[in-house]
Amino acid sequence: MTKIIATLAVPAFLLTLAPPAAAQPHDLCPMGNVLITVERLQGGVSGETGERTSIGEGGCFTVDRVMNGQTVSRLRSGQLSPDQVASARTAIEAADITSLPDRSGTPSPVNPVTLSISYRGATKTVVAPTGTSIDSMASRESGSLARLAARLLELTGS
Amino acid sequence: MPTKPDAKNLLTYRFALRLVSTVLLCTLPIAATAQQQRSPLAESAPQGVQYSSDVVVSESFRFFAGGRDLPVRGDAGTLMSRLSVPATAARDLGLALTPGLEIGPGHTVQLFGTQPGARAGLAQPATAKLITLHPIAYRGVPLAPGSDIMSVATATGKLLVVRERNLPQTVDGSIPTVERDIARRVAYEAGRTHAMPADAAAKAARLEVFVDRSANGRLAWRVRVESESLVAPWARDIWVAAIGDPVVLASRELIYHGHNGHVAATAFPASPLGGTAALDLDAAFVNRTGSDGGQVTTGPDGRYAFPTGTGSATIAVGVSGPNSNVDNVAGNEISASATGSDTAPINLSLNASTAEELAQTSAFVFVNRAHAFAQDVLPAGALAPVPTRVNINDTCNAFWSTAAGSLNFFRAGDGCVNTAYADIVMHEYGHGIDDALGGILDHGYSEGFGDAMALIATRQSCVGRDFQGAGTCLRQATDVFLWPPNTSEPHAVGRRYNGFVWQLITNLQAVYTPDAAFELARQLVLGAAVANPASIPDAVRLSFIVDDDDGDLTTCSPRQQILAAAADSRHIPRPPDCTPRPTAGRSIAPVVYFLFGQEDMRPPIVPPIFVRSTVRTPR
Numbered sequence: 001m002t003k004i005i006a007t008l009a010v011p012a013f014l015l016t017l018a019p020p021a022a023a024q025p026h027d028l029c030p031m032g033n034v035l036i037t038v039e040r041l042q043g044g045v046s047g048e049t050g051e052r053t054s055i056g057e058g059g060c061f062t063v064d065r066v067m068n069g070q071t072v073s074r075l076r077s078g079q080l081s082p083d084q085v086a087s088a089r090t091a092i093e094a095a096d097i098t099s100l101p102d103r104s105g106t107p108s109p110v111n112p113v114t115l116s117i118s119y120r121g122a123t124k125t126v127v128a129p130t131g132t133s134i135d136s137m138a139s140r141e142s143g144s145l146a147r148l149a150a151r152l153l154e155l156t157g158s
Numbered sequence: 159m160p161t162k163p164d165a166k167n168l169l170t171y172r173f174a175l176r177l178v179s180t181v182l183l184c185t186l187p188i189a190a191t192a193q194q195q196r197s198p199l200a201e202s203a204p205q206g207v208q209y210s211s212d213v214v215v216s217e218s219f220r221f222f223a224g225g226r227d228l229p230v231r232g233d234a235g236t237l238m239s240r241l242s243v244p245a246t247a248a249r250d251l252g253l254a255l256t257p258g259l260e261i262g263p264g265h266t267v268q269l270f271g272t273q274p275g276a277r278a279g280l281a282q283p284a285t286a287k288l289i290t291l292h293p294i295a296y297r298g299v300p301l302a303p304g305s306d307i308m309s310v311a312t313a314t315g316k317l318l319v320v321r322e323r324n325l326p327q328t329v330d331g332s333i334p335t336v337e338r339d340i341a342r343r344v345a346y347e348a349g350r351t352h353a354m355p356a357d358a359a360a361k362a363a364r365l366e367v368f369v370d371r372s373a374n375g376r377l378a379w380r381v382r383v384e385s386e387s388l389v390a391p392w393a394r395d396i397w398v399a400a401i402g403d404p405v406v407l408a409s410r411e412l413i414y415h416g417h418n419g420h421v422a423a424t425a426f427p428a429s430p431l432g433g434t435a436a437l438d439l440d441a442a443f444v445n446r447t448g449s450d451g452g453q454v455t456t457g458p459d460g461r462y463a464f465p466t467g468t469g470s471a472t473i474a475v476g477v478s479g480p481n482s483n484v485d486n487v488a489g490n491e492i493s494a495s496a497t498g499s500d501t502a503p504i505n506l507s508l509n510a511s512t513a514e515e516l517a518q519t520s521a522f523v524f525v526n527r528a529h530a531f532a533q534d535v536l537p538a539g540a541l542a543p544v545p546t547r548v549n550i551n552d553t554c555n556a557f558w559s560t561a562a563g564s565l566n567f568f569r570a571g572d573g574c575v576n577t578a579y580a581d582i583v584m585h586e587y588g589h590g591i592d593d594a595l596g597g598i599l600d601h602g603y604s605e606g607f608g609d610a611m612a613l614i615a616t617r618q619s620c621v622g623r624d625f626q627g628a629g630t631c632l633r634q635a636t637d638v639f640l641w642p643p644n645t646s647e648p649h650a651v652g653r654r655y656n657g658f659v660w661q662l663i664t665n666l667q668a669v670y671t672p673d674a675a676f677e678l679a680r681q682l683v684l685g686a687a688v689a690n691p692a693s694i695p696d697a698v699r700l701s702f703i704v705d706d707d708d709g710d711l712t713t714c715s716p717r718q719q720i721l722a723a724a725a726d727s728r729h730i731p732r733p734p735d736c737t738p739r740p741t742a743g744r745s746i747a748p749v750v751y752f753l754f755g756q757e758d759m760r761p762p763i764v765p766p767i768f769v770r771s772t773v774r775t776p777r
Contacts, residue, residue, distance in 0.1 A: 044555035044566075045577070045585050045608070046625065046632055047649050065572050067554055068647075073572055109598035110589050110605070110648065111557035130559040131566065 029060035029079045036092060037118040038149045039066065040134060043111040051075065053156050059085040061156045076157075084155050092119065095148040100124045104145075105137075113137075115149055216373060217323040220252075225316025234286065234313040238266045241290045241309065251309050251320050255294075258329060261307060262293040262300075268313060286313035294325065295367075296375060297332040301325075302368045302397065302408075326375030329367055334377060334400035338363045341379035341404055345396035348406045349383040353503065355392050355459070358385040368397045368407045377401050387457055416467035416500040417446060421460045421475050423508035425519040428616075429624035430575040434516065439508065441479040441526040447472045449500075455479060458530075464500075472497045473504045477518045481543050482525035484518050488549035488569065492518050513570055517548040517578035521567060524580045528587035531615050535684045540594035541587075548578045554626070556582045558589035558608075560598065565590070573626050581622050581632075584612040596690030601648035603694050606655025607687060609633060614680050617672075619660050635660035640729040641694070654728045655694045659683055662701075662724035669720070678717065695731045702733050714738045 035057045041050035047068040055061045059080035065072040080088065097119050108129035115137060116125045126145050128137050134153070137146035228250050230237045240246045242264040253261065270286045292307045293300060305324040311317045342360035349358055361382040368378040377400040384393035397407040421439040426432065438460030445453050450467035456475075474495035477484035484491055492515045498504035510519040525546050529536075545564035554574035556567045565586050567578035588608030589598065598604045609621045613635055622632025639653040659679065666675035685704035691697035698721070706715040714736035725732040 042552065042555055042557060043648075044557035045582050045622065045649075046555050046574075047647065049553070049555040065553070072554070108560050109593070110560065110601055129561045130557055131562065 029056075029077065030058075031056040031060050031062065033057045035088070035119075036152065037116075038152050039114075039116040039118075040149070040153075041066070041114045041116075043114070043130070048114065051158065053153060053158060055080065055085075055088060055152065055156065057085075063156060063158060078156070080155060088152060088155055091148055091151045095144050097124055097145070097148070098122065100145055103127070115146055117145055117149060216371075217321055220320045220322075222317050222319070225312060225318050228311060228315045228317050231315035233315075234268060234288065237311070237313065237315055238268065238288055241288060241311065242266050244292070247290065247292060247309070250317065251307065253307065253320075253322070256325065256327060256329070258297050258332075259325065260295045260297075262295060264290040264292040264309075266290040287311065287318075288313055296326070296329045299332045299365050299367050299377065301375070302366045302378070302380065305367070305369050324369045325373070326367065326369045327373045329375030329377070330401050331377050332365075334365060334379070335402065336379065336398065336400045336404045338379060341398040341400065342381050344398045344404045344406065345379075345381035345383050348396050348398075348409060349394060352394060352409065353392075354383065354394075355385045355387065355461070357387065357459075358383055358392055365400060366397065370407065376407055378407050379404075387459075387461075416449060416464040417471050417473060417498070417504055418461070418463035418500070419473065419498075419503040419505045421456050421462060421494075421506045421508075423477075423519040423523060424510045424516065425523045426516055426579045428580060430513070430516070430520075430570070430579055431624040431628050434510075436507070437519075437523050439475065439519075439523065441481050441529070442475050442477070442522070443479050444506075445474045447474070448497075468500045470497060470499050471504075473506060475506050475508070477508070477522040477546075479522070479526065479543065481529040481541070482522050482546045483543045484522050484546045484548060486514065486518050486549055487547055487551065488514050513576055514549050517567065517569070517576045520580070521546050521548045521565070521578040521583055524583040525565065525587060528584050528611070528615065531584075531611070531680070532587075532591050532684060535688050536591065536594055541590050544587075544590060549576070556586055558586045558593070560589075560593055563590070563593075575624055575627075577625075580616055581612045581620070582625075584615045585609055585621060587611065591684075591687060595687055599690060599692045600694070600696075602643070602651030603655060603691050603697050605648045605652030606659075606694060607652075607683070607697070609635065609652060609656035610659040610683050613656060613660055613663065614676055614683065617676055621656065638728065641731070642729075651694070654730060655697060657728045658694075658698060658724050658730055661727040662721065665720045665723050666717070682717070682721070698725050698730050698732055712736055 031054065033056065035055050037052060037054045039050065039052045041048040049067045052064045052066045052071070053061060054064075059082065060077070061080060062077040063075045065075055097117060101124070103125045105126040105128050107127040111130045113128045113130065113132045114125060115128070115134060116123055124145055126137060134146050134150050137143050138150045140146070228237065228240075230240055240250065244261045244263060247264055248255070248261050255261070266288055268286060268288055288311045290309045294305050294307065295301060301324075305326075308321040308323070309317065310319040342363050345363075346360040361384060363379045363381040366378055366380045367375040369375050378397040379400050381396050381398060382393065383396055394409050396409045399405045399407055421442055421444065422436045423439045424434050425437050427435045427437065438458070439456055440458050440460060442456045443453055444456060444462045446464055446467070448471035449469050450464070452464060452467070454462050454464055456462045472495055474493060476493035477491055486492070492508050492510055494506045494508050496504050496506055508519050510516045525544060529541060545562065547564055548567045549569045550566055552568045553571035554568065554577075556565070556577040558564075559566060565583070567576070567582065570576040585608035588611035589604055591611070592598050592604045592607055612621045613619065619635040620631040620633070621635065624630060625632040633649070633653060633656065635656045637653065637657065639650070639657055641654045643651045643654060645651060662682065663675060663679045666678050670678060682701045682704055686697045686700035689700045689703075691700055702711060702715070702718060702721055705717050705721060708715070711718070711733045718736045722732055722735065
C-alpha cells in the first residue's frame with residue numbers, strides 16, 4: 001500500500017517541476033554511468049523494434065531507435081535538471097525495482113509488447129499483448145514497472 | 159404446316175389472310191371491316207417497333223368486336239386444351255401462315271377465373287379470359303423469340319383478339335450453308351464491339367429463323383457468347399446468318415444490369431522501392447448514390463456491375479471490402495468517385511501517389527490477394543474483413559494482433575520503407591491464418607509459416623525486399639539455418655521453416671512446372687497448417703501426412719522424397735525414409751495432383767498472385 005501511494009505521489013510532484021532542460025547535443029552531455037534504462041519494444045515481422053531510453057547518473061539522457069537489440073539510430077538526447085534527476089531517483093526508489101519479478105505479464109501468441117527496465121545490473125521485464133500501450137500496462141494493479149517507465153519517459157519528453 | 163380453316167369460316171379466313179399480308183408488307187395499321195370493327199386499341203397498337211437489342215417487331219392485331227364464337231362453349235378446361243393444340247388453334251384462330259411456317263403448342267393461362275371481391279353495385283363482374291401464346295417454326299426450325307401468335311378468348315368460348323407478331327413473308331431456307339464453328343467465331347468477334355470481357359467464350363449455337371425489318375426470315379445460327387463471371391456477368395445472344403455470308407443479323411444482351419465499370423488502384427506490386435503499377439482492385443465495395451443506390455463488390459478483374467438501376471448515379475469506391483477494411487491511422491482513407499449513367503462503364507481509379515496513399519492501396523490489394531491465396535483452407539467467415547491499419551506512427555516493423563484480429567503496418571522512417579507491401583502483408587496475414595486455424599501454438603512455426611506464405615505467394619526467396627533500403631532483404635530463405643535452433647527468438651527459429659519451404663519449392667520445380675510447383679507447395683504447407691502444428695518439426699511431418707496417399711508413411715507418397723530432401727536440407731526431423739512402391743512406370747515424383755481431392759494434373763488453382771501487372775514507374 002505504501003508503495004502504491006508513493007508511486008502515485010511521484011507524478012503529482014513531478015508535475016510541479018519545470019520541463020526538461022533544452023536538449024543538448026549528447027556529446028556535450030557525457031552520459032557517464034548509466035542510472036537506469038527503459039526499453040519498450042514491439043514484436044513484429046522484423047523482430048523486436050522500439051526505443052531505448054538511457055538516463056545517466058548526472059542527468060544526461062539518450063533515446064535510441066533499436067532493432068533486435070542493436071541501436072539503429074539516435075533519436076534525441078538531452079539533460080535533466082538536478083530536480084528532475086532527484087525526482088527520477090525518488091520514483092525509482094518508490095517502485096522498489098529489486099522486489100519485482102524478473103519477468104511478468106501476459107504475452108500474446110505472437111508479436112508481444114515488451115517493456116524492460118535495467119537498474120543496478122538487474123533487468124525486469126513485463127510482456128503484454130500486441131499493441132498494448134505503456135499507459136495501459138501502468139493502469140493495471142501489477143503495473144508498477146510500467147508506471148515507473150511512464151514517469152521516466154515523461155521526464156525525458158517521450 | 160399451314161392450317162386450313164373450316165368451310166363455314168372461309169370468308170373470314172380469306173379476309174384475314176388478305177389483311178395480315180397487307181400489314182406485314184406495309185406495316186400499316188389493320189383496316190376496319192364490316193365484321194371486325196376497328197378497336198380503339200388499334201390506334202395505339204404498335205405496328206413496327208424496334209425494341210432494344212435489335213429485336214425487330216412487326217405485328218398485326220385482329221379484334222373481333224363482340225367476340226367470335228369458338229367451337230367449344232362454356233367449358234373452359236376443354237377450351238384451354240383446344241387453344242393449346244396447334245392444329246385446332248390454327249383453325250380456330252383463322253390463321254393463314256406462309257407456306258412452311260408451323261404453329262407450335264400454345265401456353266394458355268386463365269385470368270379472372272374467380273370474381274374479385276367488390277362492393278355491391280360498384281363493380282361490374284369480371285370476364286374470365288384465356289390468353290394463349292404459340293411459338294412458330296419454319297420447317298422444324300424455330301423462329302427467334304419475338305415471333306409468335308397470341309390470342310385472347312373468353313372462358314365461355316368467344317375469340318376476342320389475335321396477334322401475329324414478327325412473322326416472315328419469306329424464309330431463305332432451313333438447311334445451313336455456314337458451318338456452326340464459323341458462326342461461333344463470327345459471334346465471338348461481334349462480342350468485342352460490346353465490351354466483351356477477356357474470359358468470354360462462344361458457347362452453344364443452334365439454328366433459328368431470325369425475322370428482319372423487312373419481314374424476311376433468315377436462317378441463322380443463334381450463338382451464346384458469355385463470361386461465366388458471377389460478379390461481372392456478360393452475355394449476349396448473337397444471330398449469324400446461316401445461309402450465304404455469315405453476317406451478324408442481331409445481337410441481344412442477356413444480362414440486365416445497371417451501372418457498371420472497372421476499378422483500379424495504383425499500388426506497389428513488389429516493394430515500395432520497386433515502382434508502382436495500376437492494379438485491378440479486387441474485392442472492393444462499390445457504393446452507388448442515386449438511381450437504385452446500393453452496394454456491390456468488385457470481382458477479381460476489378461469489374462463491378464449493379465444488377466438493376468438506370469439513369470444518372472454517383473459511384474464511389476475506397477479501400478474497404480469483404481476481406482479488408484483499411485484504417486489510415488495518419489489521416490483519411492483514399493477514395494474515388496465518379497458520376498455517370500448505366501449506358502457506359504463508370505471506371506474508377508484510386509490514384510495513390512503519396513507514401514501514405516500507396517500504403518493504403520498496397521495493403522488493401524495484397525490483403526485481398528492473401529485472402530484468395532488461403533481461402534480454400536480458411537473457416538467460413540474467418541479473416542473477413544481484417545482491420546488493416548496502415549501508416550502507424552512507428553517504423554521498421556509490422557505485426558498481427560491476435561487480440562484485435564488486425565494487421566498493423568508502420569510508416570516509413572529510420573531507414574526502413576513503409577511496411578504495407580506484398581511480402582510483409584503476406585507474412586502478417588500468415589499469422590492471421592495460423593490464428594484462424596485453431597490458434598497460434600508455437601511462435602517459431604508461426605513466424606516461419608508467415609514467411610512461407612510470402613515465399614509461395616511472391617515466388618521469390620526474400621521475405622522483406624528492400625525493407626531497410628534498396629537491395630536489402632529482411633530474411634533470405636536461401637540462407638541455411640539448421641534444426642535445432644540455437645536461439646529462442648521466434649523469427650530466427652522460423653527461418654528453419656522458411657528454409658524448408660523454399661527448398662521444397664526448389665525441389666518441386668525440378669519435377670514440375672513452376673505453376674504446379676508453387677501450387678503444390680501452397681497445398682502442402684497450407685494442408686499442414688490446417689492441422690494446427692505445434693512446432694516446426696510437427697508442421698514438416700504434417701506435410702508428409704498431407705501428401706500420403708495410402709495411410710502408410712513407409713511407402714513413398716507422391717512427393718515424399720521431395721519433402722524428405724527439403725527437411726534434410728535444414729536437418730529438421732522427419733518420418734523415416736520410405737520405400738518406393740513397385741508401381742510400373744512410377745518415378746520419384748509421380749505426376750499425380752492429389753491434394754484436396756484433385757487426382758489429375760491441372761493448371762494451378764491459384765494463379766501467381768503478385769505477378770499480374772507491369773511496373774510502371776521506378777521510384
